[in-house]
Amino acid sequence: MSFSKILVGIDDSPFSLHAAKVGYTLAQELKAELALVHVIDRAFETGGIDAGHFPNEIRYQAHEQGKKLIAQTLAILGHPIPSALEKTSSTPVREFIYEGNPTQKILETAIAWEATILVLGTHGKQGALRTLLMGSVAEYAIRHSKIPVLIVPLDK
Numbered sequence: 001m002s003f004s005k006i007l008v009g010i011d012d013s014p015f016s017l018h019a020a021k022v023g024y025t026l027a028q029e030l031k032a033e034l035a036l037v038h039v040i041d042r043a044f045e046t047g048g049i050d051a052g053h054f055p056n057e058i059r060y061q062a063h064e065q066g067k068k069l070i071a072q073t074l075a076i077l078g079h080p081i082p083s084a085l086e087k088t089s090s091t092p093v094r095e096f097i098y099e100g101n102p103t104q105k106i107l108e109t110a111i112a113w114e115a116t117i118l119v120l121g122t123h124g125k126q127g128a129l130r131t132l133l134m135g136s137v138a139e140y141a142i143r144h145s146k147i148p149v150l151i152v153p154l155d156k
Contacts, residue, residue, distance in 0.1 A: 019121030035094035
């Protein structure tokens with residue numbers, strides 16, 4: 001099996017940053033394409049007209065925060081961001097930002113982009129509350145993904 005297209009799900013947690021580091025290193029070693037996907041979970045959007053926040057404004061801000069998160073992640077990974085005039089030998093990193101249920105959108109992105117492996121972070125704990133501790137996104141991916149899933153625990 002060839003891992004030629006690596007999709008990494010990211011959010012603003014240290015777990016996903018660690019998974020992004022592993023996915024990025026794997027992509028470099030395998031000379032694979034890499035994509036980062038961030039899903040805005042609309043269930044956690046807050047605000048309202050009474051609070052002076054309009055739905056379109058909240059959505060715009062969430063997308064801007066997603067773009068910033070991806071840019072920060074790439075900067076931490078040391079991925080060069082070429083200027084329009086500069087040629088680089090570095091493999092470009094695809095960026096996907098969606099709204100919806102993260103568990104479903106990440107797997108939909110994997111299918112649409114034809115990823116060959118999905119990389120996700122997790123708490124890396126065990127116990128009776130495995131789903132809560134592992135993370136519902138990782139748990140869902142393990143059970144429903146049509147491609148291999150690499151679950152990366154946070155280093156202790």
